[in-house]
Amino acid sequence: MSESDNEWLEASVTVVPEIAEAVSEVLSRYAPRGVVIETTSPGDWEHSPVTVRAYVPYDDQVSSTKRSIQAAMGHLNQIHPVPPPTFRRLTEADWSEAWKQNFHVLHIGQHIVIRPSWCDYIPRLDDVVIHLDPGMAFGTGLHPTTQMCLEALEQRVRPGDQVLDIGTGSGILAICAARLGASLVVGVDNDPVAVRMARENVRLNQVEDSVTILAGSLSNVSGQYDIIVVNILAKVIIKLLDEGLTSLLAPDGYVIATGIITDQAEAVVMAMEKQKLLLIKQQQKDDWVCLIACRNL
Secondary structure, three states: OOHHHOEEEEEEEEEOHHHHHHHHHHHHHHOOOOEEEEEOOHHHOOOOOEEEEEEEEOOOOHHHHHHHHHHHHHHHHOOOOOOOOEEEEEEHHHHHHHOOOOOOOEEEOOOEEEEOOOOOOOOOOOOEEEEOOOOOOOOOOOOHHHHHHHHHHHHHOOOOOEEEEEOOOOOHHHHHHHHOOOOEEEEEEOOHHHHHHHHHHHHHOOOOOOEEEEEOOHHHOOOOEEEEEEEOOHHHHHHHHHOOHHHHEEEEEEEEEEEEEHHHHHHHHHHHHHOOEEEEEEEEEOOEEEEEEEEOO
8 A cells, every 4th residue: 555545534623712722732642643723714713613633543553542532532521621522534635635624824913924834825014924834733823822922922022032932832932933033042842743843843934043942841951041931831830930940031031921721820920929030911811821920130
């Protein structure tokens, strides 16, 4: 059988936008060919359901993998309502086109544009265009936390800044920082799939001169950064703060932290204050919060 004749099992889950990337993260554990987040209504993507699709090899392990996906979605459903996944069998040719159908050019903030490679788009003079194809790595721009980080970077990055992106995922935030004028950007992630995808996206956007993607964690990073952006989970942000995150922050720098649901914000703020950080802005979209802090001098 040739590669073009290979078959895949597509697992699909349709959810509200704010939990799409959580579903994506779970499904990506089973899907070596990628996870896609598709909006069902490009004109109103913030409020319309989105479909998360994962692609699993149709081999002798497919039944076991299918049961694992069903169980994983069941566990996630205990945290937030998630419908059972649906499945269909696809050929390689079907797969290569199926995930492109509903992913469109996305506008965020004042000037940021997320453009899939297959979509035609004529940029305006002041557009900050990021070329990003859906894939396995967390971070497509659909999720409220990603949007808030992009908007915060647009407001805070100044030419020549040095930016650290912890849990870089697809690299979207690191690429955006470079596009906004940062002279040095470091993205770090402990997921090898994310590291590979982020490096590919850095090359796609031709920002290799200013963006470096590292495999690892906080301990692999050195230097001082004008902006540190962390879009992960509240408990991980608190752990990073306890492990010395602020030692990497320049004296007049900012920490942009999100991935935080509303009722977790107070705990993160307390962890920031413990590390002598001062909250200067709190933004909320749906059930998600973005915190921006600076040193409390």
